[in-house]
Amino acid sequence: MSPTGSHRAHRAHRAAGGRAAVRRAARRGDRAEPVRRLLPQAMAGPMRRLLPQAMVVAALAGGTSAFVAQDKAVRLSVDGDARTLHTYADDVGELLADEHVHVGEHDIVAPAPGEPLASGDEVAVRYGRPVTLTLDGERRRVWTTAHTVDGALRQLGVRAEGAYLSASRSAAITRRGLLLHVRTERTVTFLADGRPHTVHTNAATVGEALAAAGLTLRGQDTMSVPRDSFPRDGQTVKVMRITGGRKVHDEPVPFITVRHADPTLPKGTETVARPGAPGTLRTTYRVRTVNGVRQRPKKIHSELVKAPVARIVRVGTMNPPATTGGPADGLNWRAMARCESGGRPDAVDSSGRHGGLYQLDQGTWHALGGHGRPQDAPPAEQTYRAKKLYQQRGTGPWPTCGRKLHQ
Structure with a gap:
């Protein structure tokens, strides 16, 4: 490099270093240091006393010009608290760092931190505030830079007309956040007593919406959805009137x-x-x-x-004897049975008192050792009991048909 080029580069380096020194010194509030650093080091020591007074004055005038050129008047607003200040920062981020304003991912800075600064600029910082929002039964965590509930609702696009709010719309939201319950106004239709009942409500339960519609449940009445369920917009609920026991x-x-x-x-x-x-x-x-x-x-x-x-x-298991061992065994019992009952073992007379082959009454039957009714006994037993009766009384019990025994 030629001596002339080397001299120009040296002068540019000294000028750049001088401007940075001025900005750093200005931030520290040191107004003398920039001037001292603008003096060439060759002038230090005994040689400084040899300089003409004019050169010192020129150097002071040049340093002051550079110092003034870097100063900017800007307006900084932090969460609505605005002030005008002078700064030597090159961009928004540098300004915030100098003013110890810390911002996070949910905060808003306009212009953005990397944008350059010029005198007369306005910089606004709005801090994000966490809101735990339960909107129509659904809970979520959101962030807002609004200072009030009303502003947060507008910012979040929540329709507040006719809504239930757990906090007033003018309530402040601090940087610590807020718990907020919102139930927007919804349209619910109840089908009851043969006609629809439509109501606009911000109720928390279907039961509350039912009351708002002027309806009540009596006795065993019920609805198509649980009473404590959340009423949805446009929902139709059937009311069932129930009676019985x-x-x-x-x-x-x-x-x-x-x-x-x-x-x-x-x-x-x-x-x-x-x-x-x-x-x-x-x-x-x-x-x-x-x-x-x-x-x-x-x-x-x-x-x-x-x-x-x-x-x-x-149930009988005994085999009745075929004979009685007397004169009754040789008589014509078949002929008399045909005469008395037509030969039917289960025959019963019109009075209902006499039954069986030989039309015996129940008292006589039991006296002869029979059980139950004569018409229910086997024919062999009926004949055996009739033979025993004949041996006791002859043909007297059968005044009409007794003669048949001897035919």
């Missing part, structure tokens, strides 16, 4: 028959030792009518209020 129905429970073998009875003979009795099953049903329409009964519970009693039947 309980109905009790008794039905018989059949008894069983238990048979016991009895060797004292002739084979083929059955007697009822104990008659059976049906029980009672009681069932309770819920019956109701919904909006005038009767519903199918619903079974609640059943209980056996009376147990059935089993019927006990004695």
Whole structure:
């Protein structure tokens, strides 16, 4: 490099260093230091006293010009608190650092921190404020730079007309944040008593909206959605008017028959030792009518209020003797049976008192050792009992048909 070029570069370097020194010194409030640093080092020491007074004056005039050129008058507003100040900062970020204004990701700075500064500029800083917002039942955390609830609602685009607010619209929002519940006005329609009832409400529950519509639930009345559910805009809720109660129905429970073998009875003979009795099953049903329409009964519970009693039947296992060992064995019992009953073992006369082949009454039958009714006994037993009666009384019990025994 030529001596001339080297000299020009040296002078440019000294000038740049001088301007930076002025800005740094101005920030520290040191007005003498820039002037001292503008003096060439060659003038230090004894040589400084040799300089003409004119050169010192020129140097002071040049330093002051550079100092004044870097000074800027700007207006800084931090969260609405505005002031005008003088600064040597080159850009917005440098200004905020010099003024110890710290900003975060949710804060707004206009112009942006990297934008250059010029005298007369305005810089605004608005701090972000956290709001825990529950909007129509849905909770979320949002950030706003508004200072009041009203401003935050406008900033967040929340419709506040007719809405419920847990805090007044003029309430302040500090930098610590705010818990805010908002229920916007919604349209809910209730179908009740045969017609729609539409209401505009900011209620927290369907039950509150029902009351706002001038409707009530009575007795067993209910709705198509739970009373404590959140009412949605445009929702249609059915109101069901319910009447009814309980109905009790008794039905018989059949008894069983238990048979016991009895060797004292002739084979083929059955007697009822104990008659059976049906029980009672009681069932309770819920019956109701919904909006005038009767519903199918619903079974609640059943209980056996009376147990059935089993019927006990004695079944004969004894083989009756074929003969009595007397003169009755040789008589024509078949002919007399045809005369008395038409030969039918189960025949019963019109009075109902006499039955069987030989039309014996029940008292006579039991006296002869029979069980139950004569018409229920096997034919062989009926003939055996009739022979025993003949041996006791002859043909007297059969005044009309007794002569048939001897034909």
